[in-house]
Every structure is written in C-alpha cells, then in structure tokens.
Amino acid sequence: MSEPTPVTLDACAPCEPPPARRRPQPGERRVQILQTLAAMLEQPGVERITTAALAARLSVSEAALYRHFASKAQMFEGLIDFIEHSVFSLVQQIMERATEADGARRAARIAAMVLQFGERNPGMARVMVGDALVLEHERLHQRMNLFFDKIESTLRQCLRPAALAEGAAAPTAQAQVRAAALCDLIRGRLQRYVRTGFRRLPTEHLDATLALVL
Secondary structure, eight states: EEEEEEEEOOOOOOOOOOOOOOOOOOHHHHHHHHHHHHHHSSSSTTTOOOOHHHHHHHTTTTHHHHHHSHHHHHOOOOOHHHHHHHHHHHHHHHHHHSOOGGGGHHHHHHHHHHHHHHOOOOOHHHHHGGGGGGGGGGGHHHHHHHHHHHHHHHHHHHHHHHHHHHOOOSHHHHHHHHHHHHHHHHHHHHHHHHHHOOSSSSSHHHHHHHHHHH
C-alpha cells in the first residue's frame, strides 16, 4: 500500500490574495445586531447588556450600531417585534385549525406553544418576562404586558365555549378565571426558567399541569 503524498506549500506558486470581505447590507446588519443581542441574553446570569459590549461582540463601533438603531431600546423593540410575530402567527394557526368544541384543547395548545417558544429561545424568554428589560425604557415593559394581555384574551375566547359546553352557570366568568390562571402559569414558568439559569424547563410536567388547570 503506497504512502499518501504529503501536502507541501509550493514556494514557487503565486499566492492568491484572500477574498475581499463582503460588507453586509443595512438590513443584514440589523438582523446580525438583533441575533447577537439575543445570543448574549442567552448567557445565564449575564448582567445588563451595554451597547459597548454588544459592539465589541460584533467587532464594530458603537456608532455603527446607532446607524441601524436609534437607541438600545429600539434594539429591544426589534426583539419584541420578533416575539410578537412568531407567537401570534402560531396562535392564528391554532385558532384556524381548531373547532369551537375544542376550546379547552385549543387553549392548552396555545399555552404549550408559548412555553415551547420561550424554552427554545432563552434570550427571548428573558425579554418576555422583563428580566432583560430592567432599567430599560418603560414602553418596553408596557409592550410585553400588552403581549400577555393579548394571550389572556385569546385564551378567554377559547375557554368560553368550553364553559358553555360544560353547562357552567357563569361561562364568561369561568372563562376569565381559567384564562387568567393559565396566563399566570405561562408567565410563572417562563420566569422560573430564567431565574434558574434555564435549568428548569417551562414545559416540565406540562400535560399534567394543564389538565389540572383546565
């Protein structure tokens, strides 16, 4: 069996210059900034992220960041936009596929989906529960509160037909109570996930827990 021919550098061969580094387009750079911010938020126990640290991670200047975002709050708003679009697109799919008679099951699917989203996106989970928004602009907290208000409203919409089917004396009130409890469960589990450094998964024993609530 012949020996493999060793690879050597031919001193006589002309050296080709390295390929020029392509400058990202403005839209691409915005996405890179948001992806990097989300990745930094995924580090357990990370302190408040500064624009200096974010710029250093991207190997750019802080001024370069501000060419794409007017402020750090606007960067967080970009993450919230992603959360809202991702979650409510899936909520709409669940609502369209289920029937009125599947109210409780539909509510359970929505709750599970929100928890799974947070579990798969730890950095986003920190934004969702407000942990990443400490000392940031108040409007960011307001947007996440509104996000959960919309989730609760959708759960209530799902659960009222279920309460009617059960023959509840006050179906609207029962749906409100269950929707509030389910939304509290979602927020509480995401909060625990963040506080434990992403060790306690929000979907832990989820089917059994949802059965108790619903």
